[in-house]
Amino acid sequence: MLGRSANHLYWMSRYIERAENTARILEISQRMALLPHVAKKGASEWQAVLEIAGDVEDYSKRYGDITAAKVTAYLTLDRENHSSIWSTIRAARENAHAERVCITSEMWESLNATWLEVKDLTPAMLGKNGQRDFFDWIKERSHLFRGITFGTMLRDDAYHFGRLGTFVERSDNVARILDVKYHVLLPSVEDVGGAIDNFQWGALLRSVSGFRAYHRVYHDTIEPRRVTELLILNDSMPRSLHSCLDATVALLGMLSADKPTEAARLAGELHASLHYGKIGDIFKTGLHEFLTIFLKRNNALSAEIQHSFHLAA
């Protein structure tokens, strides 16, 4: 298929996934902010959110100090912020618009309808409670779009490039969410194992739809080590890094069927570290260090995908 078309589909999926994950990050942050303890710590949490999902420099130029309300506004409907939900939905729709030949009409209609609703939203319309509804709605639209894609699209290269975007973006986002919790929100020693810590890890699990999964797998209280194991190494957990890399490797295998590509090799290498990795070793290296390396390798993988398949002219 045309490199330009593949590129559009890859980014279409990445942007949808990014919008969903931004909604998830904001949701967990608002939940955490309800705790008196975190409220006391104040800005540092929202600083962390900005670091995962936005551009701190651009933010401080236009918004000044960091507050929950301002960061939320910046990441939801700010039209100048390229990574706001508003902008990522628009970018997804524009990529889809350019490739209406490659996607099904149901996909186009769904994404276009999402954009038409988001387009004219204003912060006032979201209100306070509306924000939670908005995040739920964004997640739902993303689920819907993926479902339509899965249910209607021919399994050709166009499909595979679209799916590839989903998993490359998802592993990036999940790694970032984990990193924030463990590094920036590093619990003070006396909090570890306490009610507040427990609540925070629970919120983190919920933000990646893993709360119930955790209890199914461990039948026990929430422990940081297990949460990270679940989100990094467990291949049955659909948002875990391992799971994302399973999918990425399979897709790149299909796309590289005619001749081996460097992208497939890189993905295989990264996958092996998760497939054969042990949580004990990860903690020995340090979780933050592990995640930083993962993000770097994941980025390199994305760049190599663009290169191996001639996505950009």
Add this chain to the structure above:
Amino acid sequence: MKAATIKPVKAKPAAKPAVAKPTAPKVAAPKLAATPRKPLAFDEMTAFAGNGPVTPEKVRDVYRVFAEWQATVPAKEFERKRKEAELLFRRLGITFLVYGKESSSERLIPFDVIPRIFAAEEWQLIHDGCCQRVRAINAFLHDIYHNQDILQAGRIPAEEVLINPQYRPEMQGLDVPGGVYVHIAGLDLVRTGERDFYVLEDNLRTPSGVSYMLENRNVMMRLFPDLFSAHKVAPVDNYPAHMMASLRALAPGGMNNPTVVLLSPGAYNSAYFEHVFLADQMGIDVVEGQDLFVKNGHVFMRTTKGPQQVDVIYRRVDDDYLDPLAFHRDSMLGVPGLLAAYRAGNVTLANAIGTGVADDKSMYVHVPEMIRFYLGEEPIISNVPTYVLRNDKDRAYVLANLDKLVVKEVHGSGGYGMLVGPAATTKERQDFAKRILANPGNYIAQPTLSLSTCPTFVSKGIAPRHVDFRPFVVTGKTQTLVPGGLTRVALIKGSLVVNSSQGGGTKDTWILES
């Protein structure tokens, strides 16, 4: 493109050549298009029976079954079907972009649910006339880019061809596969009487509209399955297959399995949805200039598996923008080196470069002569009598009769840059006269033809509205005219402007099999 106002053109035998001779009009034309004492137009359903209620004895044979059916259908039902059709079109995304507004917007072309119906013998006339014309034009293009016999014979003034900006010296001496320059032509026909058809334009460059022919039929079959079982309507849905076959047949060197692509200016072009639609139907890629490159005289597209050679390009980009090295240097739509690859015979372009010289409005007047010269036949369908303002006599006549004529720019299209004399104000006519005098060669004029009308569902019920017709002639190893075409309708009462950019709508067109 077209607007014509009313003049009672006496029915001519189709075979008689229409020569543009300035003759003084016998009757002063009405001042305004809306004057009630307009001469009657031929109606597709009732011929010249008048505007009164449609009674069974007035109905032409070809509409008889439809009229009986229509009499049983309440207006409400038509309204319901119209809405349903609109929904279907929106869902299919068959929209077009409108230029000239502050921000261009996506619009639906209004669709009318009442079909335009032709009998088999009417279709035969159209078919033969259009095929004949395109054959002659292809012969003409081959000739002027080779020996120029027609110019040497003095049948067409040489300077009119050679200084025409659409004449491409780059094409001189180049042999194109099969000698086919015009693979797809979308001729615009108008009708004024039972057997009186005229060609208004030949549209030989990148004619659009065929997607509407196909989608209109799709929608009609969904809306009115019972009507289709009561009529023997010739199918149109093999058009993409015909087109694909003819594109493949004319690949360089007659290769077996050529790679065919559609070259589009991109998502912001007004006809982009048609590009996508046709490519989809033919199972080929839509590419933009940036997706192609030329290396060692061959054209390649950038695919995810590396460069892939391209052999046939169905291009929807005008000549001027095809190759920045050869034509407009700042074109972002084209492919540098494409002309060189084309001249080396390594890629087929459909349509060929340089077809525009045969379809500007000043060359149009010579098409009947081309038919005589190359085919030794008389034109089956006539031209509309046309005044060429470069000629002193024609110009004097036109300037004296601006209120009765339609004046068009030679290179204009889409209904822009024209004067509809009878509908214009004195001031508009005076201003236009100045523009003519400043550059007479840029204009032609035609009498305002009384376009036929067709029953159309409008807010007040079913009423006659003026229509034209664009069938599509596809030329490969053989010539095909799929039995159908695009009927455009002026939805405003009395209006003769059918262009979609000016509020015209479309209808499904049925050719009944005998």
